[in-house]
Amino acid sequence: RVMAAKFSLGREATTDEVAAWDIDVRPDGQGLPPGSGDVMTGEELYVDNCAMCHGDFGEAVGRWPVLAGGQGTLTNDRPVKTIGSYWPYLSTVFDYVHRAMPFGNAQSLSDDDVYAITAYLLYLNDLVDDDFELSNENFTEVRMPNEENFYPDDRAEIELTAFTGDVCMENCKDAVDITGRAAVVDVTPDDAAARKRREEAAAAAEGTA
Amino acid sequence: MDAKTTRRGLLKGGIAAGAGLLAGTTAAKAAGDPAITEMQPWNQMLGDGVDANPYGKPSHYEAHVKRRSVEWLTADPVSSVNFTPLHELDGIITPNGLAFERHHGGIADVDPAKHRLMINGLVDKPLVFTMQDIMRFPRENRVYFLECAANSGMEWRGAQLNGCQFTHGMIHNVMYTGVPLRYILEEAGVKTNGKWIMPEGADASGMTRSIPIEKALDDCLVAFKMNGEALRPEQGYPLRLVVPGWEGNMWVKWLRRIEVGDQPWHHREETSKYTDLMENGKARRFTWEMDCKSVITNPSPQAPILHTKGHTVLTGVAWSGRGTIPRVDVTLDGGKNWHQARMDGPSLDKSMHRFYFEFDWDGSPLLLQSRAHDSTGYVQPTKAQLREIRGVNSIYHNNAIQTWYVNEKGIAENVEIS
Numbered sequence: 001r002v003m004a005a006k007f008s009l010g011r012e013a014t015t016d017e018v019a020a021w022d023i024d025v026r027p028d029g030q031g032l033p034p035g036s037g038d039v040m041t042g043e044e045l046y047v048d049n050c051a052m053c054h055g056d057f058g059e060a061v062g063r064w065p066v067l068a069g070g071q072g073t074l075t076n077d078r079p080v081k082t083i084g085s086y087w088p089y090l091s092t093v094f095d096y097v098h099r100a101m102p103f104g105n106a107q108s109l110s111d112d113d114v115y116a117i118t119a120y121l122l123y124l125n126d127l128v129d130d131d132f133e134l135s136n137e138n139f140t141e142v143r144m145p146n147e148e149n150f151y152p153d154d155r156a157e158i159e160l161t162a163f164t165g166d167v168c169m170e171n172c173k174d175a176v177d178i179t180g181r182a183a184v185v186d187v188t189p190d191d192a193a194a195r196k197r198r199e200e201a202a203a204a205a206e207g208t209a
Numbered sequence: 210m211d212a213k214t215t216r217r218g219l220l221k222g223g224i225a226a227g228a229g230l231l232a233g234t235t236a237a238k239a240a241g242d243p244a245i246t247e248m249q250p251w252n253q254m255l256g257d258g259v260d261a262n263p264y265g266k267p268s269h270y271e272a273h274v275k276r277r278s279v280e281w282l283t284a285d286p287v288s289s290v291n292f293t294p295l296h297e298l299d300g301i302i303t304p305n306g307l308a309f310e311r312h313h314g315g316i317a318d319v320d321p322a323k324h325r326l327m328i329n330g331l332v333d334k335p336l337v338f339t340m341q342d343i344m345r346f347p348r349e350n351r352v353y354f355l356e357c358a359a360n361s362g363m364e365w366r367g368a369q370l371n372g373c374q375f376t377h378g379m380i381h382n383v384m385y386t387g388v389p390l391r392y393i394l395e396e397a398g399v400k401t402n403g404k405w406i407m408p409e410g411a412d413a414s415g416m417t418r419s420i421p422i423e424k425a426l427d428d429c430l431v432a433f434k435m436n437g438e439a440l441r442p443e444q445g446y447p448l449r450l451v452v453p454g455w456e457g458n459m460w461v462k463w464l465r466r467i468e469v470g471d472q473p474w475h476h477r478e479e480t481s482k483y484t485d486l487m488e489n490g491k492a493r494r495f496t497w498e499m500d501c502k503s504v505i506t507n508p509s510p511q512a513p514i515l516h517t518k519g520h521t522v523l524t525g526v527a528w529s530g531r532g533t534i535p536r537v538d539v540t541l542d543g544g545k546n547w548h549q550a551r552m553d554g555p556s557l558d559k560s561m562h563r564f565y566f567e568f569d570w571d572g573s574p575l576l577l578q579s580r581a582h583d584s585t586g587y588v589q590p591t592k593a594q595l596r597e598i599r600g601v602n603s604i605y606h607n608n609a610i611q612t613w614y615v616n617e618k619g620i621a622e623n624v625e626i627s
Contacts, residue, residue: 006396009342013327013335021327021466024407024417026474053284063284074490079602081481086492089475096477099415100314103288106413150484153496158598164586167538169547175627176543176576178614180367182510182623188371189279 023107025095029140032094036135037116039123045113046120049102058082058124068124071145084125088147090139094118266306273297276307277374282363287315288414290357292378295504295526296512301352301382301554301561305436308381310443311357314413317463321447324411326393326431330469333398340433340447346388349430351453352560354528356380356499358456358483361607364592368612368623372511376611376623377504382528382561385451387432390425394469403469407476408450411465418459419473420452424497428453431464454530454559455497456605458483488600501589502608503527503537503564503581514619518572525550525579527562532584534562541568543576543612543626550579575615576626592625 058068070080445462
């Protein structure tokens with residue numbers, strides 16, 4: 001690799017500037033701020049800030065994300081992927097709630113608030129008791145049940161060679177049947193104007209046939 | 210104005226215009242096409258002056274060519290997606306105003322004078338750049354497709370949405386102007402243990418992803434222009450990351466910070482989302498590349514055949530996150546027989562390609578498919594082949610062959626076939 005020459009552009013970031021923006025947290029706990037919060041405090045904050053979309057028990061309102069439950073459903077026909085059933089790391093919960101929630105009022109929660117809400121989400125997922133307190137000290141001791149079930153992209157081994165090679169061009173099969181139709185499912189948004197235009201064009205085509 | 214037309218005559222003509230059209234159709238058989246034999250208003254009257262449209266828009270006759278959304282897909286239009294009208298486009302470049310959108314916290318309205326890009330973490334010197342600083346680096350111009358990882362994701366279980374805009378429209382292909390990310394990283398000086406970067410957006414979703422340093426130093430761009438003009442707000446104005454060939458989620462918009470680290474962050478968009486659940490309950494993570502894929506855009510459910518039998522133009526697009534598309538095959542009979550399509554236009558790395566297949570339609574029903582080959586030799590698989598490996602719950606990375614059924618009237622429908 002050819003190293004680019006330096007262009008002497010930009011300036012050094014100050015410690016305060018880095019601290020203001022660098023709030024990310026990793027699974028090994030890097031980035032966790034000092035602080036703590038317990039389940040009971042988290043419940044109060046959750047009810048005030050989160051339950052209107054995510055439901056009182058993390059079950060979700062409407063199509064908003066389900067946060068709790070679903071354990072043991074990942075091989076079901078319709079898996080329920082939640083923090084408890086699917087997420088591999090608790091650090092993701094802290095980081096994401098801190099940076100992006102509540103939806104519409106992001107980064108309004110204090111560090112202690114986020115610890116408390118994270119503790120409450122663990123409780124909603126039956127992973128801790130109601131007297132649990134989460135802090136930067138004990139954070140990395142908490143392991144999520146589904147951590148081991150993720151693996152790196154293996155398409156190179158499983159798929160790329162399988163989908164490479166000669167293709168059939170002629171007389172590739174004897175019969176073809178339609179096995180599924182979108183028109184039967186009928187969930188496509190209608191576009192009355194577009195349909196009218198198509199019908200008019202079709203009528204005109206028939207008229208000149 | 211025609212001297213023979215009086216003011217009164219014009220008024221009367223306006224009132225009778227509807228009836229005149231019908232009469233004209235009949236008259237056409239005898240005297241000729243009224244589009245020719247009758248004076249049209251644009252032959253006669255002056256059009257708008259050059260000061261009417263300082264920033265122009267398409268003809269009002271093209272008002273139907275627009276992004277569409279599917280309300281039931283998401284809880285809310287702010288963290289949601291819309292779709293590029295592929296069936297109305299040709300060539301390989303997506304017009305900026307039609308490029309699909311995907312936001313997680315809405316469209317951030319960023320003041321470029323207050324926008325900053327910070328580089329921190331495992332670097333010799335953490336840096337802050339203004340937009341003016343960014344514009345002083347050497348630039349590159351590259352055409353790349355950006356495909357949402359969830360493009361075609363609603364089709365895993367079967368044929369569901371009726372139109373290639375909805376089944377394949379979470380993609381756009383534009384020319385980016387930007388600074389190679391390696392220039393910016395090397396300005397800060399990546400430490401030898403700096404193995405990953407984490408781009409972060411300035412919007413309310415604070416979008417973050419982990420990207421290996423090899424990709425960051427290879428072909429990623431920090432882009433500020435698309436198709437020659439500033440990025441659109443919905444595409445990350447004033448600055449976005451370009452991650453060629455890789456899933457759209459990683460192309461962080463409103464880019465404000467890049468952290469360098471020694472391991473991935475495993476953030477929400479690479480754990481809860483953008484991981485691919487397999488049938489055995491385990492999930493792939495870090496499925497970055499977008500596999501080779503194609504779709505026939507015409508005919509398609511939103512673009513039926515509007516003429517009767519005879520010479521017919523079939524066209525579509527193909528792309529691969531691993532290279533170029535030297536070849537696309539098409540079938541008219543559901544895969545019994547295939548024909549090599551004609552590739553036309555630029556063939557660029559990790560860009561959309563355009564193909565055509567001209568044929569004589571005999572008016573009988575068609576089962577249309579396209580099958581792309583990429584420059585690595587990979588051939589686009591069927592949905593059955595993908596399901597055999599992945600099941601139906603992986604949500605993302607559906608690059609399967611699409612089938613359109615065209616009936617004897619030319620009406621097309623999204624179907625699955627045996």
